[in-house]
Amino acid sequence: GNSVTQMEGPVTLSEEAFLTINCTYTATGYPSLFWYVQYPGEGLQLLLKATKADDKGSNKGFEATYRKETTSFHLEKGSVQVSDSAVYFCALSDQGSGGYQKVTFGTGTKLQVIP
Amino acid sequence: DAMVIQNPRYQVTQFGKPVTLSCSQTLNHNVMYWYQQKSSQAPKLLFHYYDKDFNNEADTPDNFQSRRPNTSFCFLDIRSPGLGDAAMYLCATSSLGPTSGADEQFFGPGTRLTVL
Numbered sequence: 001g002n003s004v005t006q007m008e009g010p011v012t013l014s015e016e017a018f019l020t021i022n023c024t025y026t027a028t029g030y031p032s033l034f035w036y037v038q039y040p041g042e043g044l045q046l047l048l049k050a051t052k053a054d055d056k057g058s059n060k061g062f063e064a065t066y067r068k069e070t071t072s073f074h075l076e077k078g079s080v081q082v083s084d085s086a087v088y089f090c091a092l093s094d095q096g097s098g099g100y101q102k103v104t105f106g107t108g109t110k111l112q113v114i115p
Numbered sequence: 116d117a118m119v120i121q122n123p124r125y126q127v128t129q130f131g132k133p134v135t136l137s138c139s140q141t142l143n144h145n146v147m148y149w150y151q152q153k154s155s156q157a158p159k160l161l162f163h164y165y166d167k168d169f170n171n172e173a174d175t176p177d178n179f180q181s182r183r184p185n186t187s188f189c190f191l192d193i194r195s196p197g198l199g200d201a202a203m204y205l206c207a208t209s210s211l212g213p214t215s216g217a218d219e220q221f222f223g224p225g226t227r228l229t230v231l
Contacts, residue, residue, distance in 0.1 A: 034219065043119075043205050043222035044158070089157060101211055103220060105157035 002027045006090045006106035013080055013113050021075040021109045023064075023090035031092040033057075033066050033073040038087045038108070047075075047088070080113045087111070118142070119223035121206050127229045128196050136191040136226045138206030147189040148220065149181060150205040158205055164189060193228075201230045 007022040025031065032051040036044040048057030053068035062077045073090060090106040119140045128134040138147065146165050150158035162171045164183045178200070180192040193200055204227075207220040 036222075041224075043121075043224045044207075044220075045222065046219045049219060101209070102160070107157050108155070110155075 002031065002092060002094055002102075002104045004090050004092055004104050004106035006088075006109050009087075009108075009110040011109060011111050013111070015082055015113055015115050016079045017113075019075070019077040019080045019084075019111070021088055021090075021111070023073045023075065023106060025071050025073065025090075025092050025104075027071075027092055027094050029094045031094040033064070034091040034093065034103075035062070035064055035073070035075050036089040036091060036105075038089065040086070044089060080111070082113045082115055085111055085113045119206055119208055119221050121204075121223035121226050123226060124224060125227050125229070127231060128193075129231050130198065131195045134193050134196055134228065136193075136204050136206075136228070138189045138191070138223055139187050140206075140208045140221075141187070142208055142210070142221060143186060144208035144210040144221070145186070146209045146211060147183060148207040148209070149179075149189070149191050150207065151200075152203040152205055152225070154202075161191070196228070196230045198230050201228055203227050 003026045005024050034049045035047040037047045038044045048059040050057040050066035053066050056065045064073050064075045087108045087110045089108045091103050093101050093103045122137050148163040149161045152158040160172050161175045162181050178194050182190045203225045205225045206223040209220045
């Protein structure tokens with residue numbers, strides 16, 4: 001079955017530091033890939049997505065590139081802010097049984113940015 | 116703004132006492148999902164509706180049921196909550212057909228369930 005593996009947290013960075021959160025996946029088909037962010041006490045919000053190999057998703061200074069050859073979708077940001085403190089989930093979407101799209105989430109990586 | 120709304124945000128129930136969580140959406144999406152998220156874990160899909168077509172995940176306990184009376188509303192019923200059912204319950208929606216390409220899911224803020 002499909003699976004998503006992301007680096008364990010928590011990740012603690014100083015403000016303006018460079019961020020990388022690693023994500024690799026296993027899928028039998030051709031999934032779309034997503035990064036969701038969850039702020040404390042809230043639901044998940046889509047941060048960015050990529051639907052095919054070599055696509056780059058970007059939003060709010062975050063970027064991730066769909067690498068089919070390494071089955072990876074690492075999240076990067078050049079300069080983090082305190083407001084980026086949250087839990088980040090890597091996810092893939094593929095056809096489940098019955099033809100419906102099914103999302104598989106990674107376990108989440110907690111990011112804490114300190115001033 | 117179009118959105119996914121969950122009520123209540125916090126729900127306390129007693130062991131074995133039935134509880135219902137609600138979700139509504141103004142996005143007019145045809146698919147609605149219920150996830151269970153325990154502390155520091157990924158959301159776990161319980162079931163989803165594609166229009167009125169109900170799809171249960173194989174490992175979802177029978178204790179969990181769902182109803183979707185119309186496009187806008189979806190309910191999660193826990194018939195006899197146990198201590199292990201304490202979690203955040205997330206509702207999500209998406210707009211896609213059974214064989215269309217992948218699309219994002221829009222999440223509500225969640226309902227945190229406490230079982231005493």
